[in-house]
Amino acid sequence: MEREIVIHVEELTKQFGNFTAVDHISFDVVKGEVFGFLGANGAGKTTAMRMLCGLSRPTSGTGTVAGYDITRQYEAIKKNIGYMSQKFSLYEDLKVWENIRLYAGIYGMKDTEIARKTDELLERLNFARERNTMVKSLPLGWKQKLAFSVSIFHDPAIVFLDEPTGGVDPYTRRQFWEMIYEAADRGITVFVTTHYMDEAEYCDRVSIMVDGRIDALGTPRELKERFCARSMEEVFQGLARKASRAD
Amino acid sequence: MPAVKVENISKSYGKTVALDGVSFEVEQGELFGIIGPDGAGKTSLFRILATLILADEGTVTVEGFDVVKDYKELRKRIGYMPGRFSLYQDLSVEENLQFFAAVFGTTIRENYHLVGDIYKFLVPFRKRKAGKLSGGMKQKLALCCALIHKPDILYLDEPTTGVDPVSRKEFWEMLKKLQRDGITIIVSTPYMDEANMCDRIALIKGGRFIGIETPENIRRSFSVPLWAVRSGQMHRLLNDVRAFSGVKNCYAFGETHHFTTGEGFDRDKLWSYLEGLGHTSLWLEPAEATIEDCYMQLAKM
Incomplete structure (x- = not known):
C-alpha cells in the first residue's frame, strides 16, 4: 500500500540578499514517519523548517505540508501542524493547565474538549498533581515532555521538533523519544532536528543538510552502508566536514 | 596543592x-x-x-x-x-x-x-x-x-x-x-x-x-550482564523485551536496544519469544558497557 505523503517539497530555495540559505532542496515525508532533519549549525535547517511551518516565504520552489501549499496557504498550514523547540515552547510564568488552555485555545479547540483532554493528558503523564504548578519550577525534562504533549494536543498531522532534547541527560532523552514513538504510532508525522547522533539512529529516515543542500537522505542503515560508516556519527562527521560555509 | x-x-x-x-x-x-x-x-x-x-x-x-x-x-x-x-x-x-x-x-x-x-x-x-x-x-x-x-x-x-x-x-x-x-x-x-x-x-x-x-x-564497575538486541521492529521491540522475565532495564541505544538481566534470564528463550511475536531480522549479542550504560543504570536507582 502506498503511504500518504504529508510533506512534499520541490526545489525549495530561500535567499537573503545574495546569500542562499536553502538551496533547491526536494524531499517527501510520509504519514507516521519519524523524519530526522540533520545538519551542522548554519547549514540551513532552521530556515528550511520555518518555510515548512508557514513562517517564511520561499524565494522559489514549491511544496505542500499537510495538503496545503507552502507558498499560499500558510495560515492553513499553521493550524494543522504542531511545533516545539528547546529554546521556547511554554510560558514559564503560567501554570501547567494554563499553558495547555492557552495553546489549545489558540488552535481553536472547544472548552469542553480542552477540559476533557487536559485531564486525560495529565493522567497519562502521571502529572495530575502538577496541574497548578508554575512551569518555571518544573525540571527541564518535565518541561520538555509537557511542551511536546502540548504541541500535539490539537492532534496535528505533523509535529515539528527543533532540537527538543538539547541539554537533556541521557535517561530523560530516552523517555522523550518513547513519547515520539507513541505519537508516530498514532499516525502523527514527526519532523525532528537533533545534534545527538544516537537519536539519528532512532529516525525512520534521515536527511543531512550541508551548505543549504540536502547531501544525503535515507534510512540510517542505508546511509551507513553508502558512506561505509559504522555509525551515524561517522556519516555526519564525513559529510559536514566538507561544508565550505562558515556559520 | x-x-x-x-x-x-x-x-x-x-x-x-x-x-x-x-x-x-x-x-x-x-x-x-x-x-x-x-x-x-x-x-x-x-x-x-x-x-x-x-x-x-x-x-x-x-x-x-x-x-x-x-x-x-x-x-x-x-x-x-x-x-x-x-x-x-x-x-x-x-x-x-x-x-x-x-x-x-x-x-x-x-x-x-x-x-x-x-x-x-x-x-x-x-x-x-x-x-x-x-x-x-x-x-x-x-x-x-x-x-x-x-x-x-x-x-x-x-x-x-x-x-x-x-x-x-x-x-x-x-x-x-x-x-x-x-x-x-x-x-x-x-x-x-x-x-x-x-x-x-x-x-x-x-x-x-x-x-x-x-x-x-x-x-569496569558495571556489574550486571548487558545485551544488545535489534530487530526489524524497533519501537515494539523495546516493550516486548521489557516484558520478558529476567530483563531488568531496557532502553534504546543507537541502532540497537540495550538491556540488563538478572536471575532466571535465558537468552535462547528470549530469542524464540521474540520470534514468536513476529520480530524479523533478529540479532542479539552480549554488549560491553559504555559510560552511557553506567549512567542509565545509576539514573534508574
Missing part, C-alpha cells in the same frame, strides 16, 4: 536542596567532568566555585584561595562560561572580547596567544553582533571571553549544548589543548562521549556526588 578543594558544601533554595554535603578535589591540570540529570545541582556548584553565590555550609578553596574571603583575588584566576549564553548580544564579537579584556585590566593583544586558535574562526565575523551568531560561533566567542584574562582554571557549564557534532569535536580538541597548556578545567555535559574524554568524572544526583572515577573505572 589541589586546584580545587571542596569540603562538605550544601546549598538550598527555600525547601529545594540543590547541594547536599558535596566534597571533592580537582588536581592541577586535570580535566574534570560533571554529569547528572537536570536539576541535580551542577549549576549551583559552578556558581559557588565561581564565587557568585555562597554555600549555606562547607568550605571551598580554589588555587589555595577561599571562595568567600578571597573572592576578589580568586576572580582574576577563574574563567567561567555559564550554561546560558551570557555575552552582550548587541555588542559585536570584537567589542565583547575587548570588554572582557578591559574588565580584567588586560588587552586582546597581550593574551592573544591564548585565544588565537579559537578566535581565528571568529575573525571574519568580528564586526557582527554577538546576538546574530550561530550556536557554534557563540560558544567559541564565549570561550574566548572566558580565557582572555589568562585564568588558571576554567569552569564550563554545558558548553556544547545546541552545538552540532562537528563543532563539538572541534571544541573538545580546543579543551585538550588548553589542558596541555596547564589550565585546569571543570566541565559539565549531557553528552556521554564527552564525559569519556575527561580524566575523571563525577556523577551527581539529587545534590550528591554518587561517585568520582576515571571513565575506565566507571565502565
Whole structure:
C-alpha cells in the first residue's frame, strides 16, 4: 500500500540578499514517519523548517505540508501542524493547565474538549498533581515532555521538533523519544532536528543538510552502508566536514 | 596543592536542596567532568566555585584561595562560561572580547596567544553582533571571553549544548589543548562521549556526588550482564523485551536496544519469544558497557 505523503517539497530555495540559505532542496515525508532533519549549525535547517511551518516565504520552489501549499496557504498550514523547540515552547510564568488552555485555545479547540483532554493528558503523564504548578519550577525534562504533549494536543498531522532534547541527560532523552514513538504510532508525522547522533539512529529516515543542500537522505542503515560508516556519527562527521560555509 | 578543594558544601533554595554535603578535589591540570540529570545541582556548584553565590555550609578553596574571603583575588584566576549564553548580544564579537579584556585590566593583544586558535574562526565575523551568531560561533566567542584574562582554571557549564557534532569535536580538541597548556578545567555535559574524554568524572544526583572515577573505572564497575538486541521492529521491540522475565532495564541505544538481566534470564528463550511475536531480522549479542550504560543504570536507582 502506498503511504500518504504529508510533506512534499520541490526545489525549495530561500535567499537573503545574495546569500542562499536553502538551496533547491526536494524531499517527501510520509504519514507516521519519524523524519530526522540533520545538519551542522548554519547549514540551513532552521530556515528550511520555518518555510515548512508557514513562517517564511520561499524565494522559489514549491511544496505542500499537510495538503496545503507552502507558498499560499500558510495560515492553513499553521493550524494543522504542531511545533516545539528547546529554546521556547511554554510560558514559564503560567501554570501547567494554563499553558495547555492557552495553546489549545489558540488552535481553536472547544472548552469542553480542552477540559476533557487536559485531564486525560495529565493522567497519562502521571502529572495530575502538577496541574497548578508554575512551569518555571518544573525540571527541564518535565518541561520538555509537557511542551511536546502540548504541541500535539490539537492532534496535528505533523509535529515539528527543533532540537527538543538539547541539554537533556541521557535517561530523560530516552523517555522523550518513547513519547515520539507513541505519537508516530498514532499516525502523527514527526519532523525532528537533533545534534545527538544516537537519536539519528532512532529516525525512520534521515536527511543531512550541508551548505543549504540536502547531501544525503535515507534510512540510517542505508546511509551507513553508502558512506561505509559504522555509525551515524561517522556519516555526519564525513559529510559536514566538507561544508565550505562558515556559520 | 589541589586546584580545587571542596569540603562538605550544601546549598538550598527555600525547601529545594540543590547541594547536599558535596566534597571533592580537582588536581592541577586535570580535566574534570560533571554529569547528572537536570536539576541535580551542577549549576549551583559552578556558581559557588565561581564565587557568585555562597554555600549555606562547607568550605571551598580554589588555587589555595577561599571562595568567600578571597573572592576578589580568586576572580582574576577563574574563567567561567555559564550554561546560558551570557555575552552582550548587541555588542559585536570584537567589542565583547575587548570588554572582557578591559574588565580584567588586560588587552586582546597581550593574551592573544591564548585565544588565537579559537578566535581565528571568529575573525571574519568580528564586526557582527554577538546576538546574530550561530550556536557554534557563540560558544567559541564565549570561550574566548572566558580565557582572555589568562585564568588558571576554567569552569564550563554545558558548553556544547545546541552545538552540532562537528563543532563539538572541534571544541573538545580546543579543551585538550588548553589542558596541555596547564589550565585546569571543570566541565559539565549531557553528552556521554564527552564525559569519556575527561580524566575523571563525577556523577551527581539529587545534590550528591554518587561517585568520582576515571571513565575506565566507571565502565569496569558495571556489574550486571548487558545485551544488545535489534530487530526489524524497533519501537515494539523495546516493550516486548521489557516484558520478558529476567530483563531488568531496557532502553534504546543507537541502532540497537540495550538491556540488563538478572536471575532466571535465558537468552535462547528470549530469542524464540521474540520470534514468536513476529520480530524479523533478529540479532542479539552480549554488549560491553559504555559510560552511557553506567549512567542509565545509576539514573534508574
